[in-house]
Amino acid sequence: MRGPTQILPTDRADEMLINMGPQHPATHGVLKVVIGLEGERVTRAVPHIGFLHRNHEKIEEARTYPQIITYTDRMDYVSGLQNELPFILAVEDLLGVEVPDRAKYLRVIFFELYRLASHLVWLGTGMLDFGAITPFLYTFRDRERILEIVEKTAGARMLPNYFTFGGVRRDVHPDFFKDVADFLDFFEKRLPDYYALVLDSPVFQARAVGVGVLPKERAIARGASGPVLRASGVAYDVRKAEPYDAYPEIEFEVPVREEGDVYARFWVRFKEMEESIKIIRQAIEKTPKVGPYKGKVPARMKVKGSRYRAVEISRGHLGAHVVGDGTDRPYRIKHRSPSFANLQLIPDLLVGARFADAIAILSSLDPVFGEVDR
Amino acid sequence: MSRMPLPLDRHIKPKLVGYDPTRPRPGVERLAYTLFFGSLWALVVVAYGLVPALFRSQGWLDGALGFFFYAVIEALLAFGIAAVVALILIVVLRKYLGKVQERVGPMHYGPAGVLQTVFDALKLLGKEDFAPANVDPLIFRLAPAITFVSAFLMLVAVPVAGGWVMADLNVGLLFIVAASTLGAYGVVLGGLAQGGKWGMLGAFRAGAQLVSYEVPLALALLAVGVYSGSLRLSDIVEHQQGLWHVVPMFIPFLVYLVASIAELKSTPFDLPEAESELIGGFNTEYSGMSFAFFFLAEFVELFLLPALVVVLFFGGWHGPLFGLDPASFAAQALQSFYFLVKTAVWVWIFMWIRATLPRFRDDQLMDLAWKGLLPLALFGLILAAFLRMFVEVV
Numbered sequence: 001m002r003g004p005t006q007i008l009p010t011d012r013a014d015e016m017l018i019n020m021g022p023q024h025p026a027t028h029g030v031l032k033v034v035i036g037l038e039g040e041r042v043t044r045a046v047p048h049i050g051f052l053h054r055n056h057e058k059i060e061e062a063r064t065y066p067q068i069i070t071y072t073d074r075m076d077y078v079s080g081l082q083n084e085l086p087f088i089l090a091v092e093d094l095l096g097v098e099v100p101d102r103a104k105y106l107r108v109i110f111f112e113l114y115r116l117a118s119h120l121v122w123l124g125t126g127m128l129d130f131g132a133i134t135p136f137l138y139t140f141r142d143r144e145r146i147l148e149i150v151e152k153t154a155g156a157r158m159l160p161n162y163f164t165f166g167g168v169r170r171d172v173h174p175d176f177f178k179d180v181a182d183f184l185d186f187f188e189k190r191l192p193d194y195y196a197l198v199l200d201s202p203v204f205q206a207r208a209v210g211v212g213v214l215p216k217e218r219a220i221a222r223g224a225s226g227p228v229l230r231a232s233g234v235a236y237d238v239r240k241a242e243p244y245d246a247y248p249e250i251e252f253e254v255p256v257r258e259e260g261d262v263y264a265r266f267w268v269r270f271k272e273m274e275e276s277i278k279i280i281r282q283a284i285e286k287t288p289k290v291g292p293y294k295g296k297v298p299a300r301m302k303v304k305g306s307r308y309r310a311v312e313i314s315r316g317h318l319g320a321h322v323v324g325d326g327t328d329r330p331y332r333i334k335h336r337s338p339s340f341a342n343l344q345l346i347p348d349l350l351v352g353a354r355f356a357d358a359i360a361i362l363s364s365l366d367p368v369f370g371e372v373d374r
Numbered sequence: 375m376s377r378m379p380l381p382l383d384r385h386i387k388p389k390l391v392g393y394d395p396t397r398p399r400p401g402v403e404r405l406a407y408t409l410f411f412g413s414l415w416a417l418v419v420v421a422y423g424l425v426p427a428l429f430r431s432q433g434w435l436d437g438a439l440g441f442f443f444y445a446v447i448e449a450l451l452a453f454g455i456a457a458v459v460a461l462i463l464i465v466v467l468r469k470y471l472g473k474v475q476e477r478v479g480p481m482h483y484g485p486a487g488v489l490q491t492v493f494d495a496l497k498l499l500g501k502e503d504f505a506p507a508n509v510d511p512l513i514f515r516l517a518p519a520i521t522f523v524s525a526f527l528m529l530v531a532v533p534v535a536g537g538w539v540m541a542d543l544n545v546g547l548l549f550i551v552a553a554s555t556l557g558a559y560g561v562v563l564g565g566l567a568q569g570g571k572w573g574m575l576g577a578f579r580a581g582a583q584l585v586s587y588e589v590p591l592a593l594a595l596l597a598v599g600v601y602s603g604s605l606r607l608s609d610i611v612e613h614q615q616g617l618w619h620v621v622p623m624f625i626p627f628l629v630y631l632v633a634s635i636a637e638l639k640s641t642p643f644d645l646p647e648a649e650s651e652l653i654g655g656f657n658t659e660y661s662g663m664s665f666a667f668f669f670l671a672e673f674v675e676l677f678l679l680p681a682l683v684v685v686l687f688f689g690g691w692h693g694p695l696f697g698l699d700p701a702s703f704a705a706q707a708l709q710s711f712y713f714l715v716k717t718a719v720w721v722w723i724f725m726w727i728r729a730t731l732p733r734f735r736d737d738q739l740m741d742l743a744w745k746g747l748l749p750l751a752l753f754g755l756i757l758a759a760f761l762r763m764f765v766e767v768v
Contacts, residue, residue, distance in 0.1 A: 018571045018572075024653060025649060025650050026650045026651065037575075039578075040578075040736050040737075128650055129651075130650075130733060131641055131642070131648065131650060131651075131731075131732045132641070132730075132731065132732035132733070133471070133475070133729070134471075134474055134729050134730065137475035137476065137477060138475070197730070201731070201732065203642050203732050203733075204732050206734070206735070206738055207734070354737065355575070355651065355736075356645075356651055356733075356735040356736060357735065359650060359651050
């Protein structure tokens with residue numbers, strides 16, 4: 001078998017090879033897919049990645065532990081804050097740091113706020129791929145409100161560098177809980193609009209139902225996770241499988257759908273947004289009103305041992321394997337990123353589809369290249 | 375929570391203190407739209423009413439030289455109408471999309487951004503008209519012209535008021551079909567001539583789509599022709615004196631509506647350009663004025679296809695005349711006003727559809743044309759024939 005960089009010109013008269021990306025508008029960043037087309041039918045699809053490779057893992061070996069957090073942010077930049085957690089959890093385990101209750105709940109609130117923000121970006125850009133421009137502006141306007149709340153507390157918007165060892169970096173701003181509750185009320189009123197524009201739209205359904213079907217076995221074999229996996233009928237969610245922070249105390253459901261097509265992936269993410277609203281509401285109720293927001297952490301961290309922790313970010317199972325050699329810098333860090341695994345599905349799903357479907361399938365996989373390439 | 379002033383802020387501070395260029399100004403916008411509409415109406419009155427009346431009253435039309443000058447002036451005025459319509463519709467569409475999408479739209483050129491298109495046009499004029507290395511230079515340059523001319527040709531046959539039409543063709547409907555089909559050549563040739571793969575895909579899609587939708591479109595027009603007993607557009611409008619065609623000809627109306635949106639290449643049928651799939655499709659490699667001609671053609675069509683909806687199904691220029699003699703100049707001016715208002719409503723509906731729907735897939739598009747619209751159009755044609763017989767017998 002040829003490697004992906006050794007694609008030769010096609011020898012078939014009825015096939016045309018076309019480079020989709022890395023500057024193609026529907027590749028959500030810098031993916032390049034070499035697509036073979038026979039009319040409008042895709043005959044082969046070879047993804048090329050690495051255009052956004054920034055050498056995170058090696059750079060992190062040369063940084064002290066607190067310095068590393070800000071690098072992890074920059075992996076899945078669409079749901080920035082969520083990326084910090086697996087690394088922080090692993091280091092907390094190795095150091096034996098206790099996280100106070102208030103911090104645990106605050107982490108859950110922020111975590112789910114970023115899930116909402118990320119799914120909104122996905123929904124808007126995904127519908128752009130389907131040719132509808134209006135949902136894109138609606139979702140970005142709603143996301144703006146989330147980022148404003150985060151900005152008030154953390155000082156930054158997309159990459160806030162807010163979680164830290166033992167809790168969160170600073171306490172929330174005075175009106176935080178009211179702001180979040182207001183946003184949730186507002187957002188709940190917007191959701192029916194999104195249903196009408198996307199899931200219930202007959203044109204969208206014609207484009208999405210039965211397109212890009214991913215069988216359960218194939219999804220598991222390729223290591224898919226997140227909404228892509230759950231849309232294929234596997235009820236795997238790290239928040240349930242290996243609960244972290246305050247998730248054990250919160251009741252929520254994991255939306256699962258059996259079909260495994262583009263519509264199912266859209267549906268699962270829609271339901272996840274509804275579940276996120278429920279989770280944040282409960283977390284606001286249960287957060288201790290007073291109390292420390294950060295546990296005791298040694299001033300100079302010397303970490304020894306190895307630990308793997310995972311969380312369920314918007315795109316799936318994000319893990320960090322931290323190996324410490326007893327100094328203040330890690331010996332090795334390995335990030336396991338969901339989009340990277342999900343992208344392996346491209347040849348499976350795209351070959352045999354029509355070209356317009358290929359775009360739809362890519363948008364339903366929702367890759368973010370900061371995290372694929374790292 | 376107050377924000378610390380950052381050093382960067384001085385770059386984005388407006389020059390005039392207290393002046394915010396993005397402040398919504400609905401009053402200014404309303405005034406501008408009224409002026410736009412008024413100027414278009416004035417141009418129509420001049421082109422269709424005053425100039426022919428002047429030439430006729432002086433008897434200049436009898437001589438060959440007089441007729442030649444008349445034709446040149448009318449052609450220039452028709453081009454003026456097409457250009458003004460495009461300039462207006464581009465900014466109106468952008469403003470309207472802004473409203474739908476809860477943003478302000480263009481705001482920076484002219485009061486409340488209403489002169490945006492003028493500056494866009496100036497920018498496109500100043501841009502280098504770049505052609506990539508492996509294009510077919512002749513066809514590459516010719517294609518935008520073909521598309522624009524075909525859109526512009528349709529304007530000639532459209533009657534705007536009783537007796538106000540540039541060319542009262544007795545085969546007006548066929549002329550419309552022929553002119554709009556010509557536009558498909560421009561799109562297909564433009565896509566193929568640029569030598570890029572995206573352009574080629576766009577050209578394939580455009581060829582398939584435009585040719586397919588010509589068929590139900592032509593059949594729907596034919597049904598109207600059969601029912602009204604004439605292919606002359608002014609006769610068709612006269613025929614709607616009592617009852618607008620939209621009632622008896624409802625099925626051809628639906629077919630025409632869908633097929634004309636497909637002809638227009640706007641969402642949900644924008645597959646030939648499909649910026650998120652084909653990066654612009656047939657116009658990927660076009661820039662400067664070549665691109666502007668495709669763009670202008672699209673917006674002239676965005677005016678003419680709704681105008682044909684009005685002419686064929688919504689009574690054309692008919693409206694209350696308040697006791698005016700239908701042959702008088704005032705009555706004709708009023709009729710052209712009704713025509714423009716009805717057209718504006720249909721333009722708005724076309725824009726609304728464009729703002730709301732996602733895009734179809736190519737095979738679904740073909741299914742819709744051949745399995746959905748074609749039988750429906752044939753049924754509409756048979757129905758029209760029966761209705762015609764019924765009308766003639768009774």
